[in-house]
Amino acid sequence: xxxxxxxxxxxxxxxxxxxxxELVKLAERHRLEVLSHLLGMAxxxxxxxxxxxxxxKLS
Numbered sequence: 001x002x003x004x005x006x007x008x009x010x011x012x013x014x015x016x017x018x019x020x021x022e023l024v025k026l027a028e029r030h031r032l033e034v035l036s037h038l039l040g041m042a043x044x045x046x047x048x049x050x051x052x053x054x055x056x057k058l059s
Contacts, residue, residue: 010053017046 020043027036 010050013046013049013053017043017050020046 020039024036024039024043027039
């Protein structure tokens with residue numbers, strides 16, 4: 001199994017956030033502005049999901 005597939009949704013979202021962050025850096029390094037922007041949006045979405053899941057678990 002690939003990393004991120006083993007656990008539940010929390011693990012998948014964490015893996016996606018980490019992976020997309022690396023892709024954003026790569027796109028920025030090569031001045032791929034549109035890709036960088038779109039990947040950045042995906043990263044923000046994944047990070048927001050992590051934050052909201054963490055808040056729910058604390059309640």
